Amino acid sequence: MKHINAEVITIGDEILYGQITDTNSQWISAELDKIGVKTIRKTSIGDDKKEILDILTEAQKRADILIFTGGLGPTKDDITKKTIAEFFNDTLEINQDALENVRELFESRGFELTEINRQQAAIPTKATYLNNAVGTAPGMWFDENGKIIISMPGVPFEMKYLMENEVLPRLRKHFKTPFIIHKIIRTIGIGESFLASKIESWEDALPPHIKLAYLPSLGQVKLRLTGFGDDKEKLKAEIEAEAEKVYPTLGQNLFSKDNEELELVLADLLLKENATLATAESCTGGYLAHTITANPGSSAYYLGSVISYSNEAKMNLLGVKKETLDAHGAVSEETVIQMAEGAKKALNSTYALATSGIAGPGGGTEEKPVGTIWLACAGPDKTVTKKILSTKTRLVNIQYGSKSALGLLRKMILKEI
Amino acid sequence: MKHINAEVITIGDEILYGQITDTNSQWISAELDKIGVKTIRKTSIGDDKKEILDILTEAQKRADILIFTGGLGPTKDDITKKTIAEFFNDTLEINQDALENVRELFESRGFELTEINRQQAAIPTKATYLNNAVGTAPGMWFDENGKIIISMPGVPFEMKYLMENEVLPRLRKHFKTPFIIHKIIRTIGIGESFLASKIESWEDALPPHIKLAYLPSLGQVKLRLTGFGDDKEKLKAEIEAEAEKVYPTLGQNLFSKDNEELELVLADLLLKENATLATAESCTGGYLAHTITANPGSSAYYLGSVISYSNEAKMNLLGVKKETLDAHGAVSEETVIQMAEGAKKALNSTYALATSGIAGPGGGTEEKPVGTIWLACAGPDKTVTKKILSTKTRLVNIQYGSKSALGLLRKMILKEI
Numbered sequence: 001m002k003h004i005n006a007e008v009i010t011i012g013d014e015i016l017y018g019q020i021t022d023t024n025s026q027w028i029s030a031e032l033d034k035i036g037v038k039t040i041r042k043t044s045i046g047d048d049k050k051e052i053l054d055i056l057t058e059a060q061k062r063a064d065i066l067i068f069t070g071g072l073g074p075t076k077d078d079i080t081k082k083t084i085a086e087f088f089n090d091t092l093e094i095n096q097d098a099l100e101n102v103r104e105l106f107e108s109r110g111f112e113l114t115e116i117n118r119q120q121a122a123i124p125t126k127a128t129y130l131n132n133a134v135g136t137a138p139g140m141w142f143d144e145n146g147k148i149i150i151s152m153p154g155v156p157f158e159m160k161y162l163m164e165n166e167v168l169p170r171l172r173k174h175f176k177t178p179f180i181i182h183k184i185i186r187t188i189g190i191g192e193s194f195l196a197s198k199i200e201s202w203e204d205a206l207p208p209h210i211k212l213a214y215l216p217s218l219g220q221v222k223l224r225l226t227g228f229g230d231d232k233e234k235l236k237a238e239i240e241a242e243a244e245k246v247y248p249t250l251g252q253n254l255f256s257k258d259n260e261e262l263e264l265v266l267a268d269l270l271l272k273e274n275a276t277l278a279t280a281e282s283c284t285g286g287y288l289a290h291t292i293t294a295n296p297g298s299s300a301y302y303l304g305s306v307i308s309y310s311n312e313a314k315m316n317l318l319g320v321k322k323e324t325l326d327a328h329g330a331v332s333e334e335t336v337i338q339m340a341e342g343a344k345k346a347l348n349s350t351y352a353l354a355t356s357g358i359a360g361p362g363g364g365t366e367e368k369p370v371g372t373i374w375l376a377c378a379g380p381d382k383t384v385t386k387k388i389l390s391t392k393t394r395l396v397n398i399q400y401g402s403k404s405a406l407g408l409l410r411k412m413i414l415k416e417i
Numbered sequence: 418m419k420h421i422n423a424e425v426i427t428i429g430d431e432i433l434y435g436q437i438t439d440t441n442s443q444w445i446s447a448e449l450d451k452i453g454v455k456t457i458r459k460t461s462i463g464d465d466k467k468e469i470l471d472i473l474t475e476a477q478k479r480a481d482i483l484i485f486t487g488g489l490g491p492t493k494d495d496i497t498k499k500t501i502a503e504f505f506n507d508t509l510e511i512n513q514d515a516l517e518n519v520r521e522l523f524e525s526r527g528f529e530l531t532e533i534n535r536q537q538a539a540i541p542t543k544a545t546y547l548n549n550a551v552g553t554a555p556g557m558w559f560d561e562n563g564k565i566i567i568s569m570p571g572v573p574f575e576m577k578y579l580m581e582n583e584v585l586p587r588l589r590k591h592f593k594t595p596f597i598i599h600k601i602i603r604t605i606g607i608g609e610s611f612l613a614s615k616i617e618s619w620e621d622a623l624p625p626h627i628k629l630a631y632l633p634s635l636g637q638v639k640l641r642l643t644g645f646g647d648d649k650e651k652l653k654a655e656i657e658a659e660a661e662k663v664y665p666t667l668g669q670n671l672f673s674k675d676n677e678e679l680e681l682v683l684a685d686l687l688l689k690e691n692a693t694l695a696t697a698e699s700c701t702g703g704y705l706a707h708t709i710t711a712n713p714g715s716s717a718y719y720l721g722s723v724i725s726y727s728n729e730a731k732m733n734l735l736g737v738k739k740e741t742l743d744a745h746g747a748v749s750e751e752t753v754i755q756m757a758e759g760a761k762k763a764l765n766s767t768y769a770l771a772t773s774g775i776a777g778p779g780g781g782t783e784e785k786p787v788g789t790i791w792l793a794c795a796g797p798d799k800t801v802t803k804k805i806l807s808t809k810t811r812l813v814n815i816q817y818g819s820k821s822a823l824g825l826l827r828k829m830i831l832k833e834i
Contacts, residue, residue, distance in 0.1 A: 014632055014641070016456045017599065018447025021440055025461075030435030039433045041468070044442070044459035047630075051458070058475075074610045075631045076620075109806055116610045134808055155634070157813055215436075279724075285710025286703035289724045293702025296778050296811055298726070305724035306734070307696075307706045313721035313764055317734065347730055361713050394713060 004175045005040045006032050007063040009055055011070035011080055012154055015044045024069045024159055031163055036177035037065065047071050052083040060147050065171065070154030072137035074116045080151060081140070085124040088144060092122040095129045098138040105136055127151075130166040134158050139166055148174065179232045183239050184215075184259035185223045187250055188407050192216045195223075195253075202246045209235075210242055218396075218403045222259070252416055262406045263292055269413045270301040270351075277409070278347035279305040280318055280339040282330060283357035283373060288402040303347045308339065318342030331356050331368055333376075333385050340376035340383055351412065352378045353405045357390075359397045373401040377408045384408065384417050420645075421592045422457045423449050424480040426472055428487035428497055429571055432461045441486045441576055448580055453594035454482065464488050469500040477564050482588065487571030489554035491533050497568060498557070502541040505561060509539040512546045515555045522553055544568075547583040551575050556583055565591065596649045600656050601632075601676035602640040604667055605824050609633045612640075612670070619663045626652075627659055635813075635820045639676070669833050679823050680712055686830045687718040687768075694826070695764035696722040697735055697756040699747060700774035700790060705819040720764045725756065735759030748773050748785055750793075750802050757793035757800055768829065769795045770822045774807075776814045790818040794825045801825065801834050 008025045015022050022044055029039035040063060045051040052071075059066045071080030085092055098121035106113045120136045123129060130139025130152070137153035139162040148171070152162045187195060192214050196203075203212050209229060215222040225243060229235035247254060255265050270277055281288050289305040292298050306317045311330060314320040319342040320335055328334045336356045344352035357373030364370035371390040376383055388404050390397040411417045425442045432439050439461055446456035457480055462468040469488075476483045488497030502509055515538035523530045537553045540546060547556025547569075554570035556579040565588070569579045604612060609631050613620075620629050626646055632639040642660060646652035664671060673682055687694055698705050706722040709715050723734045728747060731737040736759040737752055745751045753773045761769035774790030781787035788807040793800055805821050807814040828834045 013630060013643075015443075016446055016459065017450050017643075018443045018445070018456070019599075019601075019632075019641075021438065021443040022459075023438055026432075026435045026438040028435070029433060033434055039435070040463070042433065042439075042459075042461035046457065073631065073633070075613050077628075077630050111608070114610060114614070116614065134810060134813075157808075157810060161810075281703075281706075285715075286698075286706025286708075286722060286724070287710075289698075289703025290707050290815070291703075293704075293724075293726065293776075294812060294815065296776075298702075303727040304730035304734070305703060305722070307703070307710075307722035307724065309710065309716050310720040310764070316765075317721070317723070317763060346734060347727070348733075359710075395711060398707075398711065 004037045004065065004177055005063045006037050006065040006067060007059040008039055008042045009059065009066060009068045010042075010044045010154065011047060011052065011068060012044075013046045013077075015070075016046050024154060024156060027156070027160065028067055028069070028163065031168060032171075034180065034182065035168060035172050036180045037171065037175070047077050047079055049079060049083050052080060053087055056084070056087045056149075060145075064147060064175075066147065066149045067167075068149070068151040069159050072151065072153045074120050074136070081123065084140070084142070084149070084151060088124060088126050088142065090124040090126045093125050094118070094121050095123045095138065097129050097131065098123060101131060101133065101138075102136045130162055132158055132162055133165075134161045141167075141170060143174075179229055179235055181227045181229075181232070181235050181239060183225045183227075183243060185225070185243060185246070185250070185254065186256040186259060186262075187221050187223065187253040188219060188255050188262065188410075190221065190253045192221050195221050199246055199249055202249065206242060207238070210239060218400050219407065220262070220403070252414070255410065261295075262403065262410065263295055266406060266410060266413070267295065267298065267301060269410070273350075273413070275350035275413075276301050276303050278303045278343045278349035278352040279405075280343035280352065280354040281305055281307045282309065282314070282339070282355055283359045284355045284398050284401045284405070285309065285359070287398045288353065288355060288405055291402050291406070303349050306343055306346065314339060318346065329368075331358055331372060331374060333374055333387070336374040336376040337378075337383050337385060340378035344378045350380060351409060353409055354378075355401050355405055357397065357401055359394045359401075360392055361394060371397055373397065373404070375401070375405045375408050377405070377412050379412050384412060421454045421482065421594045422480045423454050423482040423484060424458045424460065424476040425456055426476065426483060426485045427459070427461045427571065428464060428469065428485060429461075430463045430494075432487075433463050441571065441573060444573070444577065445484060445486070445580065448585060449588075450597060450599070452585060452589050453596050454588065454592070455597065464494050464496060466496055466500050469497060470504055473501070473504045473566075477562075481564060481592070483564065483566045484584070485566070485568040486576050489568065489570045491537055491553070498540065501557070501559070501566070501568060505541060505543050505559065507541040507543045510542050511535070511538050512540050512555065514546050514548065515540060518548060518550065518555070519553045547579055549575055549579055550582075551578045558584075558587065560591075595645060595647050596652055598644045598646075598649070598652050598656055600642045600660060602642070602660060602663075602667070602671065603637060603673040603676060603679075604640065604670040605637050605672050605679065605827075607638065607670045609638050612638050616663055616666055619666065623659060624655070627656060635817050636824065637679070637820070669828070669831075672827060679820065679827065680708055683823060683827060683830070684712065684715065684718060686827070690767075690830070692767035692830075693718050693720050695720045695760045695766035695769040696822075697760035697769060697771040698722055698724045699726065699731070699756070699772055700776045701772045701815050701818045701822070702726065702776070704815045705770065705772060705822055708819050708823070720766050723760055723763065731756060735763065746785075748775055748789060748791060750791055750804070753791040753793040754795075754800050754802060757795035761795045767797060768826060770826055771795075772818050772822050774814065774818055776811045776818075777809055778811060788814055790814065790821070792818070792822045792825050794822070794829045796829045801829060
């Protein structure tokens with residue numbers, strides 16, 4: 001079984017200067033891994049002709065596939081396209097499909113098409129054009145001397161569009177790779193080491209061609225099963241059979257057998273019982289709402305939120321009592337209960353979640369250190385609360401607070417609390 | 418003027434599989450940049466002997482300094498140290514300072530020192546030991562054949578400790594480097610290609626030792642000026658002088674001469690006039706609020722938000738009229754005006770921003786396609802609106818809508834509209 005190897009090359013002075021973190025190469029190699037292509041090296045170079053020519057020569061000696069991102073903008077410092085053309089003794093010509101795409105994008109935004117933008121549709125004649133429906137820089141695919149060379153823009157959402165719609169399907173077709181199948185099971189409310197000892201005997205009994213990995217983040221632990229084999233359907237069935245064996249042990253901590261985000265699992269639960277959700281956020285400051293509304297279709301069950309950063313907003317929009325704030329402070333069980341019940345009433349929802357905490361870096365006290373977060377969930381019959389102690393980092397507290405609030409809602413809907 | 422060049426090499430299978438994002442190389446190159454060392458390439462390779470030997474040979478041809486991170490753990494898969502020793506025909510010997518450090522760390526944690534941990538203190542005899550006070554893996558410094566080769570552990574806080582306390586001071590002492598200075602100017606509301614043609618004559622007249630780059634994202638374009646020279650103060654003054662020349666041309670599109678985020682520029686503007694801000698979000702669903710509240714200290718000027726996903730929330734919490742929703746729909750100039758004015762009133766703020774649009778992927782019509790977003794800003798004297806047409810991608814629309822709303826607020830505060 002021969003491995004198909006790839007080298008991922010990101011181009012941009014801003015990467016070398018350390019002004020941005022290259023996240024493209026991580027995403028790309030994770031996607032390649034899913035179709036059985038192994039990334040053997042990642043390289044970042046500057047917007048520099050000699051560097052680009054050198055890496056084209058070097059990387060072709062190492063890898064079957066070269067994937068470039070970056071350096072495709074309309075300005076003078078972006079030279080990837082013409083340098084690749086030079087490498088292949090090729091010239092740039094306007095590609096009609098690419099031109100049509102650029103024209104459409106400009107028309108839809110009501111801008112005039114300038115010559116500099118027209119030139120974005122010029123690609124080497126040896127390249128196959130890859131349609132970038134979300135931007136003006138074209139994707140390119142070269143099949144030369146037995147090597148596949150791909151060039152995409154560095155803007156992450158344009159690169160992802162091209163990978164998903166053009167590059168990955170073409171690679172799957174071009175190479176016949178062995179099958180690698182991943183299955184991810186998600187758990188919540190149990191730490192990595194406790195989980196590991198709980199399922200130890202199951203893990204030890206896994207067949208050698210099925211591997212297990214633990215991926216923890218923000219109160220969740222994902223279990224990733226990875227199987228290798230030549231018969232796709234058989235492999236899939238084997239992985240499913242192994243997974244089935246562990247579900248009873250996971251119990252209430254299991255929330256998705258299919259790597260779904262907690263927000264989506266909750267969406268199903270809410271829709272199933274025709275219920276709606278509202279939120280009232282203090283320390284999470286809109287992130288909880290964003291986590292929910294980032295999902296298409298969320299307006300079917302999500303009614304809205306009151307982000308009550310000020311005490312006035314807590315009183316006027318949510319009906320939190322002044323005496324409660326005076327006696328217990330904004331970060332307290334009493335306040336967060338009134339916030340949740342106030343949001344449920346104001347937005348007329350079935351359930352309402354509320355958060356109030358010290359996100360930091362300032363504002364902590366000995367009694368309520370940075371990272372202290374109170375959560376409440378108001379439901380049809382009762383309101384439940386939870387206090388968590390997160391970290392000292394503002395953004396982590398915002399994210400962990402939001403995820404934990406969703407975890408509380410799940411427990412209430414499932415009548416576990 | 419000779420540049421000192423570095424290549425940053427991160428080692429680890431987990432990087433190649435795309436399981437973690439390599440943030441070390443970004444941090445390292447940003448620090449090198451500050452002392453005038455230019456990173457010419459970044460490479461990530463696996464925990465693989467041949468790969469490590471190859472890159473040692475290759476990178477020494479390109480760079481004056483090789484900086485390795487990763488592969489220094491006590492387990493079998495970490496082979497960096499012995500492979501570097503093999504490369505230099507060297508052997509590993511226990512270093513007494515390193516052993517003392519490991520012993521101290523284990524004692525302070527109350528653990529017994531095992532043989533496997535004792536071996537962590539073994540380093541090649543040609544290496545200078547770099548003291549890692551925060552972990553058990555040693556740092557190493559080689560000065561061979563005119564090249565500096567540095568090896569550090571991959572754990573970010575250990576690497577940072579070694580860089581700050583050992584590597585950077587030694588590099589500054591070893592090389593007498595020229596200075597590299599960056600200055601980033603931020604613009605909003607003008608596309609990359611329009612901006613480029615607007616400032617073309619200025620760009621063409623830049624002296625050869627000052628370079629310009631365009632860095633676009635979500636409605637903003639950053640202009641990065643990079644200068645090279647021996648006299649730091651003179652170079653700084655030259656870059657400032659060049660920047661001064663372009664400010665008038667940039668006009669209202671310029672929002673930061675010093676690479677600040679728009680949220681922070683707005684925070685300054687609001688605090689300066691003792692003003693407060695509220696928001697009312699429909700399509701951006703909490704992301705606008707999150708963008709603001711992600712910043713420490715935002716509670717000084719930000720009062721809160723009403724996220725009115727449902728029409729009921731728009732009516733009950735923001736006072737949007739039923740007739741307006743019936744006649745014009747939720748995504749309309751009329752509705753977004755009432756949302757902004759309603760939020761200003763409900764939260765008693767100086768300014769209020771509102772968003773309403775079709776985030777997608779569903780819900781688009783011919784008249785109002787996915788990506789249509791109405792924005793309004795209500796201020797002390799008036800309310801202004803703006804319609805934007807974003808993309809077909811939900812998350813981009815959410816982010817672009819939020820950034821554009823902040824841009825609208827800036828214009829109002831500056832009395833440009």
